[in-house]
């Protein structure tokens with residue numbers, strides 16, 4: 001055993017170049033899996049499969065092996081192979097996954113403290129409970145999805161182990177292993193971070209690379225893949241820990257048998273190929289259930305709360321998912337009705353399995369504890385195998401039908417589809433009604449009250465990767481949120497006035513007397529619950545333009561003029577009867593304005609959100625008051641910025657999106673709606689405008705998070721409205737040129753969408769494909785007449801040696817920004833050189849990843865801390881008041897805007 005453990009994990013080295021002109025890359029994971037070689041342990045007969053040394057003892061003294069409990073050649077091969085594929089220094093194999101944990105927990109002493117998750121495999125929980133009673137070990141169970149819950153429990157000198165699963169079993173919760181490991185190392189460096197990696201296998205996740213000290217796997221699952229053996233694997237890099245583990249295994253005598261070592265080695269050869277297939281099918285099954293309206297736990301789904309962190313830690317969402325039906329008896333019927341899905345505990349085999357954790361794998365946790373830890377009794381776990389996914393979905397569909405969980409519903413075109421049955425819906429609806437009653441969440445139907453809060457809202461800009469302009473004519477666009485945002489802040493007034501301040505637009509500011517300065521005779525209000533007609537009320541636009549705008553001298557800037565009309569238009573249309581809220585609104589952006597990154601849509605989304613909140617047409621759940629007094633630096637609530645994702649209900653997001661689209665119409669003339677959809681929903685979307693002979697809608701796209709882009713602002717101003725109108729004219733005049741270009745862009749978008757969601761596509765093929773598509777899409781945009789010499793210069797610069805990068809214009813073009821794909825192997829020094837070069841030419845480059853949060857609203861917790869920025873209050877005792885949120889907001893530099901805003905407290909996101 002010692003021989004294999006001391007060897008380097010890279011015993012299967014990249015071969016030397018066979019000619020200077022032909023490079024060889026390091027072997028990929030699947031090659032490493034399939035190639036079992038241990039140069040320090042050659043077989044005497046050259047057997048191509050590792051032989052089974054089915055012997056208890058070895059003859060002679062001073063040999064490498066003497067007794068199979070301590071070491072066996074078959075096991076050595078296996079452990080060497082496992083260390084290699086896990087990029088680890090040491091690997092050990094024992095008789096089961098639980099035996100791995102048993103070995104690891106033998107490192108503990110009485111009095112030691114262990115911090116573990118609250119959604120753990122039942123067997124893990126059972127062993128920890130045993131240790132608590134019989135070993136004097138103190139166990140703390142916490143929600144590991146929130147690293148800050150661990151911090152108070154890290155007890156220097158006491159905390160000996162932090163035990164994590166990610167994703168957890170069976171709720172698929174995600175723990176930020178890297179963050180937790182870093183916190184643990186900082187506060188209790190002596191504590192070991194241990195990760196159960198069984199759900200992922202070393203193919204998808206290698207926790208040692210994220211700071212874990214010890215990783216264990218149940219080899220019974222994905223590593224072996226056939227449910228024909230039991231095995232446990234332990235890997236680590238630290239020699240001191242490896243020595244103790246080897247000692248324990250030898251003393252306890254639970255090392256893996258030669259025959260099981262042989263079987264496990266055989267299974268590992270196909271790990272990558274099995275996992276690829278199982279994962280792709282799992283995604284299909286998860287999406288299918290999600291579409292039907294079930295609550296599905298799967299980190300591959302766009303609405304999974306831990307998806308962003310998971311994508312940072314792992315190379316895929318895996319092949320286990322779970323979902324709830326709302327009814328335990330119904331879940332039992334579903335499980336009992338499947339034929340292809342075997343009812344069984346465990347997972348990871350080539351055959352698909354279905355189970356109810358509360359009755360099976362987690363039955364050893366008592367019902368009260370299950371309830372306390374939020375494990376639903378009706379939860380169904382699906383472990384997807386390698387069968388044909390259409391058979392799996394069909395079998396599941398029949399079981400759902402048989403159990404009464406779904407039912408056929410007619411479609412408008414005469415066809416039918418399946419929907420979730422109402423049997424479980426009344427509960428959901430009742431719950432929603434209860435939520436609305438308790439928290440005020442959702443859309444308002446009751447009369448408004450005086451609004452005294454400051455509302456702080458924000459929305460991101462966007463980058464269109466494929467399909468700009470064409471999207472206006474029903475072609476699909478692929479777009480994603482960028483990490484630059486517009487922020488809007490309201491502060492109440494009590495003097496019947498309304499003010500708008502736009503510091504980004506030459507510090508434009510104006511105040512209106514609501515009653516006398518606005519053209520109320522021209523407005524037809526849209527009542528709460530109604531939707532705005534598809535076209536703008538031109539009469540109102542004209543009335544605002546001619547009667548409400550400040551004198552021309554103050555509004556010669558076309559940008560502030562448009563922004564003001566959009567703001568007043570929404571304010572007036574949303575107002576009905578006497579409900580005319582009096583407040584100040586100020587908007588600031590970290591986005592370049594009018595540069596093609598959707599500054600108008602993020603501004604529109606902020607205006608729409610602020611106005612809907614002030615008109616009390618939408619509301620959000622409020623937090624309970626803080627337990628201690630807030631100060632300007634301490635909001636007195638746990639700061640969970642970016643953890644508030646999915647906290648804003650869909651109906652609020654939809655309503656904001658509808659109104660942001662109206663504001664966009666004022667600003668853009670004929671917008672497709674893609675920009676405001678990204679500003680509100682965030683992430684990455686394939687967006688198709690409705691009404692061009694095909695179904696409109698949007699679909700989240702995965703796979704963007706890992707891509708790096710360079711956005712270069714050419715600093716050449718342009719006007720989206722004019723550019724969009726220009727394409728319309730060209731399309732009218734020259735359809736034979738423009739129509740084929742639009743069709744070609746649709747093909748590119750379809751291809752990009754397929755490539756980005758194809759989990760089986762290699763990274764290299766994805767990047768090569770995207771590069772080609774970027775070049776092609778740009779060429780079509782040139783045909784549409786929206787490029788600009790400066791954009792071509794940026795393209796040439798990024799494409800030139802030594803960079804060789806693909807760039808296209810993004811957004812409306814005509815100047816504005818260019819987007820460049822930065823491949824994984826592009827060196828930091830080359831990137832620095834490129835940035836310096838671009839800056840030297842007068843451009844503003846910005847390296848970014850895309851796909852972050854959409855609309856955000858700061859939860860209104862600290863009304864007392866930040867007094868309202870009302871004019872009268874400011875005037876009365878300015879020195880005595882703590883600084884208003886508004887003043888602080890205005891004071892921040894553009895660079896500080898985002899971190900400062902984030903630090904204000906708990907942001908709730910769509």
Ligand SMILES: Nc1ncnc2c1ncn2[C@@H]1O[C@H](COP(=O)(O)OP(=O)(O)OP(=O)(O)O)[C@@H](O)[C@H]1O
Nearest residue numbers: 504559563589594595596597598599600720811812
């Ligand atoms: N921070 C801001 N404050 C006030 N108004 C803004 C702000 N940002 C954008 N706007 C409004 O949006 C307009 C810019 O819209 P335009 O469509 O030209 O650029 P963009 O949205 O950045 O680019 P694209 O639509 O091509 O993505 C401005 O003229 C202004 O009216």
Ligand SMILES: C[C@@](O)(CCO)CC(=O)[O-]
Nearest residue numbers: 468469671672673811812
């Ligand atoms: C040019 C365009 O396609 C994108 C502007 O960001 C216009 C639109 O879709 O509204």
